[in-house]
Amino acid sequence: MIEPMNRRSLLAGMAMLPLVAVAGCMAGPGSYTVEEGVRRLLTLSSQRAFDRLIRPGGFYDDQLTRLSMPERPDDRSGAVLAAVLRTNAVRSRIAIALNDLAVDAADRATPVVLDAIRRMTFADALAVLRGGPTAATDLLARETEGAVIDAMYPDFADGLRGDAFEILTAAVAAASGFDLGALARDVSRQAGRAIFLAIGREEAEIRRNPRATRDPVLIALLGG
16 A cells, blocks of 8 residues: 555656657557556546646646535435535635645545556457547546445544534534435545546547647557
């Protein structure tokens, strides 16, 4: 397991992949595997996505990945949330705190995704490579989304009880039947979806302009 303090240095090091890893993928001129190409596509897409997400404001400043407090109007939890979020000022304050919490949670999810990519096997790598603009990300999400949610859940479960959410925790203390753990799970799922949306966006851009990666393997496989 990669220690938290090393995750950002890991991402920084991965940015060098197009320069230092080509020799391992190419046994000779024009020689490479399609499976390795898919793995490199996913690795670079994930590296770029996490590099954006784990910056301050990484979730909140992007409409694609911004999290919001889930609405659950059919149970008591929904009534409590509606009461807590009744003013724009409170909604904005909690939304910013929630998205700041997602930055730390995504930091914890980073090695989970990168390790999963290294372990993945691609039964039909050519079909993935020739698929839609987010075909590789869609496959990654199907295989790893549950593990990503599990990795982030502790940060959300602890964070929602922290000082930044004192308005919410005070309301929870006053209401019976409110399941803060279920709320943390809901937010973890939302953050997981946001992460894969961000990865998919990077994959689509790499497919659109593989030459910008300066990675000869991706350029050759994606027709740059």
